[in-house]
Amino acid sequence: MSIESPTEAVSKADIAPEMHLGIRHRRAASLIQEFYPDGMPEDWRHSYLAMMTQVIWVEDGDDDLAEMLAAIVDAPKPVLTVWVAEDSAQANLWQAAHPEQQLIIMTPSTPVWTPQAEGGGGARVALMPGSDQPAQIRAWLEQFVQQAPAGPCALFVDGESPSVPTLDRLQTLIELMGL
Numbered sequence: 706m707s708i709e710s711p712t713e714a715v716s717k718a719d720i721a722p723e724m725h726l727g728i729r730h731r732r733a734a735s736l737i738q739e740f741y742p743d744g745m746p747e748d749w750r751h752s753y754l755a756m757m758t759q760v761i762w763v764e765d766g767d768d769d770l771a772e773m774l775a776a777i778v779d780a781p782k783p784v785l786t787v788w789v790a791e792d793s794a795q796a797n798l799w800q801a802a803h804p805e806q807q808l809i810i811m812t813p814s815t816p817v818w819t820p821q822a823e824g825g826g827g828a829r830v831a832l833m834p835g836s837d838q839p840a841q842i843r844a845w846l847e848q849f850v851q852q853a854p855a856g857p858c859a860l861f862v863d864g865e866s867p868s869v870p871t872l873d874r875l876q877t878l879i880e881l882m883g884l
Contacts, residue, residue: 722829722853724884725760725785726875729832729861732769739869751776760785760859765795778803787811787830787859807857818852819863820845826852830859833875835868842874850884 728736731754740757741750751769755761755776761784763773777784785807788796796810809829811817818828831849836842849860860879862872 722850722855722858722884724850724879725857725859726872726879727758727760727762727785727787727859727861728754728867728872729762729863730865730867731762731773733865733867735866736869740867748772752779755780755784756782758784760787760861762787762789762859762861764789765791774799777806783807785809785857785859787861789813789815809857809859818849820848827854828852829854829857830861832861832863833871835862835864835866835871836874837870839874839878842871843878846875846878846882846884850882 728740730736737750741753745753751772755773761773761777763770763786765788767773774786777786783806787809788799789811790796791812793810793812796808800806800808800810811830815830816822816828818831820834828849831845831853833842833845836845846860849858860875862868862875
């Protein structure tokens with residue numbers, strides 16, 4: 706598929722999504738043991754997560770929503786925020802107050818790409834299960850990239866026990882693939 710302009714045709718392959726990598730279940734016990742440095746005070750974890758990942762998943766019902774959003778705003782680098790909201794009013798107000806912040810607002814019914822999903826074309830957010838199979842992770846990443854629209858997209862390691870090794874493998878693949 707091409708997008709026609711008056712002077713040239715641009716292939717869809719030339720309009721790549723902008724990938725941001727993060728962990729969906731940021732408060733999982735396994736993540737606290739594997740991801741955060743030993744002895745890190747609990748109140749520092751929000752800032753550490755914002756520094757160490759490229760995208761943060763938040764939901765309206767999170768009991769630490771205000772703290773996480775403050776850490777995102779204070780982060781020394783850009784952090785994409787994916788906000789799942791029944792009503793987008795609060796997310797829109799936050800975006801208006803912080804226009805420099807990239808934000809994807811989702812409802813619980815917004816399509817999310819997963820390796821098991823049929824179709825899912827045009828999804829900006831992907832949930833990747835933990836895997837120790839690099840070839841499988843690469844195939845999943847390629848499938849997501851093929852269907853993803855241009856612009857900011859979020860790729861989350863999913864599961865109640867997020868896999869830090871999967872996060873590391875995905876980061877390496879994203880860098881090697883030039884995404």
